[in-house]
Amino acid sequence: MRNWLRFFRPSHQHTAFSATLLLMGTVMLSRVIGYVREAYIAYAFGAGSQTDAYVAAFTLPDFLNYIVAGGAASITFISIYTRFLAEKRDADAQKTFSIIITAMTAVLIVGTILTEIFAPQFVRWFVKGFTPAKIELCVHLTRILLPAQIFFYVGGVVSAVLLSHRLFLFPAFGPLVYNVFIILGGVVGGRHFGIASLAYGAVLGSIAGPFLASVIGAVRIGTGYRPSFAVTNPAFREWVRLSLPLMLGFSLVAADDWIIRHYASSVEGGIAWINFAKKLFAVPIAVLGQATGQASLPFFARLFNEKRREEFAATVNDSVYRVAAASFLAAAWMMAAALPLIDLVYRRGEFLFADTQPTAIYFYWFSISLVFWAAQGLYARAFYAAGDTLTPMTATTLITVASLPMYSFLFHRFGTVGLAWASDIGIGANLAALGLLLQWKKLVMLSGLRWDELGKAALTAVIAGGISFEVAKIVPLATVGHGSHLADLMQLGLVTVTWAAAVAAGLWLLRSGLLRDLRHRKPAG
Numbered sequence: 001m002r003n004w005l006r007f008f009r010p011s012h013q014h015t016a017f018s019a020t021l022l023l024m025g026t027v028m029l030s031r032v033i034g035y036v037r038e039a040y041i042a043y044a045f046g047a048g049s050q051t052d053a054y055v056a057a058f059t060l061p062d063f064l065n066y067i068v069a070g071g072a073a074s075i076t077f078i079s080i081y082t083r084f085l086a087e088k089r090d091a092d093a094q095k096t097f098s099i100i101i102t103a104m105t106a107v108l109i110v111g112t113i114l115t116e117i118f119a120p121q122f123v124r125w126f127v128k129g130f131t132p133a134k135i136e137l138c139v140h141l142t143r144i145l146l147p148a149q150i151f152f153y154v155g156g157v158v159s160a161v162l163l164s165h166r167l168f169l170f171p172a173f174g175p176l177v178y179n180v181f182i183i184l185g186g187v188v189g190g191r192h193f194g195i196a197s198l199a200y201g202a203v204l205g206s207i208a209g210p211f212l213a214s215v216i217g218a219v220r221i222g223t224g225y226r227p228s229f230a231v232t233n234p235a236f237r238e239w240v241r242l243s244l245p246l247m248l249g250f251s252l253v254a255a256d257d258w259i260i261r262h263y264a265s266s267v268e269g270g271i272a273w274i275n276f277a278k279k280l281f282a283v284p285i286a287v288l289g290q291a292t293g294q295a296s297l298p299f300f301a302r303l304f305n306e307k308r309r310e311e312f313a314a315t316v317n318d319s320v321y322r323v324a325a326a327s328f329l330a331a332a333w334m335m336a337a338a339l340p341l342i343d344l345v346y347r348r349g350e351f352l353f354a355d356t357q358p359t360a361i362y363f364y365w366f367s368i369s370l371v372f373w374a375a376q377g378l379y380a381r382a383f384y385a386a387g388d389t390l391t392p393m394t395a396t397t398l399i400t401v402a403s404l405p406m407y408s409f410l411f412h413r414f415g416t417v418g419l420a421w422a423s424d425i426g427i428g429a430n431l432a433a434l435g436l437l438l439q440w441k442k443l444v445m446l447s448g449l450r451w452d453e454l455g456k457a458a459l460t461a462v463i464a465g466g467i468s469f470e471v472a473k474i475v476p477l478a479t480v481g482h483g484s485h486l487a488d489l490m491q492l493g494l495v496t497v498t499w500a501a502a503v504a505a506g507l508w509l510l511r512s513g514l515l516r517d518l519r520h521r522k523p524a525g
Helices: 002-010 016-045 051-054 059-068 078-087 089-127 134-145 148-165 169-193 196-220 234-248 251-266 268-306 309-336 336-344 353-367 372-385 392-415 417-440 451-474 488-510 512-520
Strands: none
Touching: 002 392, 016 051, 016 169, 016 268, 016 336, 051 134, 051 268, 059 134, 059 148, 059 251, 078 089, 078 148, 078 234, 078 268, 078 372, 089 134, 089 148, 089 234, 089 251, 134 196, 134 372, 148 196, 169 196, 196 372, 234 392, 251 268, 251 392, 251 417, 251 488, 268 309, 268 336, 268 372, 268 417, 309 336, 309 353, 309 372, 309 451, 309 488, 309 512, 336 488, 353 417, 372 392, 372 417, 392 417, 451 488, 451 512
């Protein structure tokens, strides 16, 4: 028990495995809080015009954060900072940290002011299907949310410092606090401010969570900060060189939500249905992909900086194999359980069974791409650890641009469900491109993947998912009112038991070593 408790000490330095376990646990807890948040939104505001406007209001703030920060706070900075620590150049590390914080915060403040001014023009262009009243509400919510990006950015840079020191506790709890404040904003201010209370809660949450949680952790380890605009500093210029591709390029990982919102805005409730499906879909992505990727990056960077290239490649392949195989099996359960799961999670208050059905359809189709979302994050971080941001961002930008006609065609041909198909195809292309480019660069060879075990996991998933889907039909769901959700629980129970039995039997018959591999992870460095 004492050995487990030490993982939760702020000063505990984690291994790759313990960091992954910690982040998976806190991400899961954060997603549970996130579920409460989304369930509250569904209960209080349903899947109508207000929720459409609220979800769409995040687009411009997210776009600003992407353009100015480009993910560089937690990605490219880690590679530089980790190298300085490995070379015992702590003073240079702190100086670079101070310059990046000062210079980029100033840029972000200017960007926030400009986007506050031009928010109406952007919203009118982006959501052409909105009514004038929805546009007005979306603009109002957008302007509330914009300042939060400053705190997200600074918190991200400070978190990168903690991750470089292998201190994961404070960064892990930042998103959890953020979600709690959104819920509190709605509960406390919902009656007076309406759906805008959620936006106010998000701003306060960005301060209390990603910002303050990381700052407190940095203070505890003595990370120094002195305002500095020394932009000619060689390390800062290196950071800019590495970050520019991330700032100027557009990965489908970020753009997917924006593209979907643009087209779905023409369908009443379309943005809300897809958003609810994607938020639930984000839970396994966060646990399998985001937590593993966030925990792995500092270790990938250390192995690469120490020129342990074979171990670097083996560690990347090992991480991708485990995540991909687990994703195959999880996706099978998610697809079979889509309808009762969505119904149980969301149907109450203003969210009716008529909203459950389209949301479950989107969730079903998104689930197919779980393995793509989870694995591509690890491949991208392999590039970042190697100090190469230009190659992956050039490739993913080209894929994003090439995908735009596909989103348009599938939407106009098949409606909003076509957007889910386009998302799956696009993110699959993203994964393939990153894997092939790592092979071409001779950084990580695809032949090093456990293809035999991946094939066994995929075959088992298909069979287990198909059987579970048919078994689910034994228990019909109530289609009117809200009920007790007993039928949902019964159907979920049947699906889960059937899926677990089929997975266990399939892996045993195929003599798969996956379960053993998941239990016993090789130490990284």
